[in-house]
Amino acid sequence: MTLVYIVAGEASGDVLGARLIAAMRARAGGIEVAGIGGARMAEQGVASLFPMQDLALMGLAEVLPKIVRLRHRLEQTVADIAAKRPDIVVTIDSPDFTLRLLRRIAPLGMRRVHYVAPQVWAWRQGRVRHFPGLWDRLLCLLPFEPDFFAPHGLNPVFVGHPVLESGADAGNAARFRARFDLAETTRPLILMPGSRRTETSRLMPIFGATVERLRSRFPDLMPVLAAAPALAGELRAEAATWTHPPLIVTDVAERYDAFAASAAALTKSGTSTLELALAGVPMAVTYRVNPISAFVARRLVKVKHAAMINLLAGEELVPELLQQSCTPERLATEIASLLGDTSLADAQRAGFAAALATLAIPGASTPSNAAAERVLELL
Template identity: 40%
Template sequence: MTQPLTVMLVAAEASGDDRGAALARALRHRLGIGVRFVGVGGARLAEEGVRSPFDIAEISVLGLLEGLAAYPRILRRVRDTVALATKERPDIVVLIDSWGFTLRVAQGLRRALPGVPLIKYVGPQVWATRPGRAKTLAKTVDRLLSIHAFDAPWFERYGLPVTFVGNSALSLDFTSADPARLRTRIGATPDAPILLIAPGSRRGEITRLMPHFGEAVWRLARTRPDLQVVIPAASTVVDLVKAEAAVWPVPPHVVEGEVSKLDAMKAATVALACSGTVTSEIALAGAPLVVAYRVSPVTYALLKHIVRTPYITLMNIAAQAEVAPEFIQERCEGLALAKALAVRLDDPAVRTAQIAAQDAALEHMGRGQGDPSARAAEAVLKAVESRRTGNP
């Protein structure tokens, strides 16, 4: 009997966990019982059969100082991941996002299992900062699965093959989302304004942003007694989100799971989001959003010298304009956030104009180009076949 294909998936953050789970489903759709999965991930990958040797919340860190403090722990988890691969002997390894962790895992795998194909799924944003990472990645993995159409030249110049698969955030299916179901669940009337808050999936993001988000909510709710606040929380940080929200003067509704997340996004009147994949998802749902982000002062001082783009939100980068307003570092504070949100809550024309601008940016980014997970699965299977036949 033919042994099933063993695919190792490594995801260190909630967004990577989602992307890895979708890839696993696509591979199982192609191969059925002819594939098994091992690796590192969170709750979503666990549902697909990946038994992670540790909680990925341990290695999801944000900022220079936090990264330095966590470095010994991360190195231990890198060794644990390489040891798992050595034990399971996968036919291929897919390393998903999370630059620092997955790079070190790839380097460890090159030494421990030199023949195993290594695929990086989502490359570093070298067009925005640290272009040298493209050369580093080209020396370490065999192929990049890119979510941005403009990625390829940055990596191919160093000899790294690139397959554009598209961004899963741009193919998120909202057809089954039910805004009314969300309103019923939280006890909101059909006309009550809903503020969606997406505070991030890393612990550092939540602890830095939630106090400012809470102040903004307090300022808004003082003059809007019917305002409902909903926070879809990633499973890796839901306890921390609830703890941070417990001290807010206006208690939000914290919801979990993919169904509730999509319902909340479709129900949202306006959203306040941590910079990241979720901004594209919210825009795809049709809600105007305000983007916020904070890192440590030391990290921010360093980033100011190496970031090459005036924006941090992909929609804004694609549009080369501030389609969604960004409040970064010191500008990310309660009063400023409340003012930006108030304009959008109170003026339907402002909401309509921003939604139209967001839609145009999403089109430029490649919305509606099919299922990225299916294309990623095809690339993974081609890589396995190339190894077996010896053809590049």
């Protein structure tokens, strides 16, 4: 039997880990898996060393009170790997924990793979000098990442982006309308304020005011809030105070059904732009952080665009309204343009197809299959 040790620190990594396990087993017999993961990896038979949620912390304010426990979890993971002596260790994203783990287990002499390249190409690029020796192979999700990491001897390989197998383009509009008893003339507007409390606390009041402005011009518009399950309760309570309360979806399949029925979307920057693009939903992108963080970011960020779909397109395919531009007036104007001018929406959709094509690996059926092949090569 071959033992593969996989460490995922958050929900997206859990999904990647589960797909990777299934793809490896489809190609090779005798694969056993241990490590740290969530519900999706548990479905593949992984008994997590400890709850994955212990690692799913974001931001200094969340991490500092848990620093002792995190240090204990790191020691516990190192000890478990040393005891089990797996044939290979695969760490997935969550760089604050996984990169420390890779460094700690380097003396054990086992093969190491890191899945999802740290986005140091976007800001603080000097951090890349700390990476040599951490892994034998780096699995990259974005087509331009190997060119950045290769000169540093980091063995990068592009395996495609998992959004391509997410199912975001397979939603059922009729099912969504029936679920919420929506008339055919009703136009859903997707609202995606993020999955972190620091994001939603800044964007939710602005989104509510934006919807109020839009409804005065488009009375057939129905806001649909895509809420992260962990924040659903508090977002539901806040949204209930809006002049026009939204429908709220938390289930992934239901969210994709909403995509299929929607006329447009207002989303925070990030991977959500790729999901919406895959579903063909025209959008405006926004984000707001505290002024000090924005001041620092403007001096450290090395990329021209905040939206991932714009990075892939190499142009501002969708409007980005960040910081001072993140106002209800500006956001409502951009969404109104998409709703009132079908040529703008069609131009976005045409650009989506070209940009998303860069995320696929020629000849590989899925990104998970490409990743599995690269891991198995090392075995």
